[in-house]
Amino acid sequence: MPQVLEFKLPDLGEGLTEAEIVRWLVEVGDVVAIDQPVVEVETAKAMVEVPCPYGGVVTARFGEEGTELPVGAPLLTVAVGTMEPSGPVTGDGPGSGTADTGAEPSGSGNVLVGYGTGAPPVRRRRVRPEGLRTPAAAAGAPVAASPVAGAPAETAGSTRVPDGVRGPVAVVSPLVRKLARQHDLDLRQLAGSGPDGLILRADVESAIRSATSGSPVAAPAAPAASSAPAASAAPAVSPGVRSAAAPGAERIALRGVRGAVADKLARSRREIPDATCWVDADATELMAARAAMNGTGGPGAGPKVSVLALLARICTAALARYPELNSTVDMEAREIVRLPGVHLGFAAQTERGLVVPVVRDAHTRNAESIGAEIARLTEAARTGTLKPAELTGGTFTLNNYGVFGVDGSTPIINHPEAAMLGVGRIVPKPWVHEGELAVRRVVQLSLTFDHRVCDGGTAGGFLRYVADCVEQPALLLRTL
Structure with missing residues (x-):
């Protein structure tokens, strides 16, 4: 058999x-x-x-x-x-x-x-699509409805047993269960807002907020008496609160890549006191240096070096001078953790959403090696074949939003990193060069940094060094 x-x-x-x-x-x-x-x-x-x-x-x-x-x-x-x-x-x-x-x-x-x-x-x-099953339901025995807020608590002599044995709890997400355990919430006292009464993360977070403020968790409203107007049973819904009363509104689930990005950006804004500084830089010499590098073609010349690869190499040199920005913050220990190596993330827009592949050990690579790895990761991002390990572990992020045709931005730090460098488009602009007005290739650089790891002087020094290398690429020779 x-x-x-x-x-x-x-x-x-x-x-x-x-x-x-x-x-x-x-x-x-x-x-x-x-x-x-x-x-x-x-x-x-x-x-x-x-x-x-x-x-x-x-x-x-x-x-x-x-x-x-x-x-x-x-x-x-x-x-x-x-x-x-x-x-x-x-x-x-x-x-x-x-x-x-x-x-x-x-x-x-x-x-x-x-x-x-x-x-x-x-x-x-x-778990069947039509609802959750329990051992009693599988055996054909009737199953009582899930208890809601206000239901009698367990007797003092009762023994707590695992969820799957004691009765049905409309929870399928381990994350929801963990969140409830961390805040000592009894899931059986919650009414789920999901399909078939499924308890969602939003339900648990709402209960946590209610417990913190001291107000009870609201149970589902009982049917209104027949003599009462129907409208009186419907509570007023403030703007921004989930409601089915918005005709024609489209709801898009925040899950997958989009959900992960939403969670990470929201967490960054909640936990990181960020600040942004920016500067315009004359990138004419950088573009000329790139043209010279790629102009030495021939057999064995290797792939062409991209502007992003050059900026990445400049970032690794700047981080060697200002290691404060290659760190993270451990608030539980109240410590700043300076990281030994640079794992450089770069933002890549794909059909599945924004992802940040990571170039491992970028501080040990030259511009050509970084460029080759960026090209490989970008192709994997477009085809959706990036491995989870290639999307995590970054220590600093480079965001080239200039590809969208914009000049500037105040990027949100990729939590739990300490900084992100944003690069705008490189366009011809009037510029004072050697005392005379000339048309030069100008780019705006912006640095968003975690103010817990450094002050403005360090952030400004980092950004100024990056701008100087953009304007005078020969400065990089000192660190190569």
Whole structure:
């Protein structure tokens, strides 16, 4: 008899807690090999192909394309020990769990982050789209409605048991559960605003705010008496509060890359006291130096050096002089942590949204090496094949918004970094050069920095050094 093994969505690293199914690569009944990619998912960081650690016949898939699943939720089941395709098996059927045999199935040994393949996985039921199921519901027993605010508390002699045993809690996100635990909230006392009463992160955050202010968490309003006007039961909704009363309004879910960007930018604004300084610089000599570098063509000359690569090399030289800006702040320890190496992020606009790939160890690279890595990462960003590790760990970010045809900006720091350099477009402008008015190639540079790590003098010195290198590229020779 074949053994049916359940493959759960693995931990994809970098603290990711969920992923959206973009495309299934196998069908029910297909024969799969060990480590064969079976599904393509989109996380808040990148598109990832997930390999299956088991070889056999696919008996069930959990989740349609477009479904968002938490880490640890079932992805598919595989019948191991036979290569004869069998019919589909649902998540609640007798064949959907791990068979009770004494055999020790062997996995691929290719352990994903937080997911071992050397032993059979623990049986886990899937969450049905029409609602959450509990052990009682699976057995056919009636299930009581989820308690809401104001419900009687547990008796003093009751023992707290795991959520999945004690009753239904309409929560599927590990992040929501963790947030509730951190603030000592009983999820059974919350009414979810999501589909089928699903408790969302916004519900928990609202309860936290209510607990902090001392006001009780509001329970769903009871139906109004028949004698009362219907309008009296509807509370007034202030502008900006979620309401279904806005005709023609379009709602776009903040999830995936866009959701991750929204969370990170909002956190940056909340936690980092940032300030911005800027300066105009004459980039005529920099453009001439780039033309000279790329003009020495011929066999073995290598790829052309981009303006972004030159600016990146200037940044690494400036950070060597002003290491305060290559740091982060640990508020719990009340310490500034200066980082030993420069992992340079650069903003890249893609069809999936804004991403910030990271050039590792940029301080050890020359302009040509940085340029080649930027080109590789940019292509991966456009095709959606960046790995999560290529989008995290940056220590300083370079943002070239000049490609959008604008001159200046006050960029938001890429949390938890300490600074970001913004570069506007390089355009011909009237400029006083050597005492005379001339048309020169001018660029605006702006530095947004965390005022906790340094004062204006340090930030100004960094920006002035960058501007001087743009105006006189020969200054870089001192640090090469």
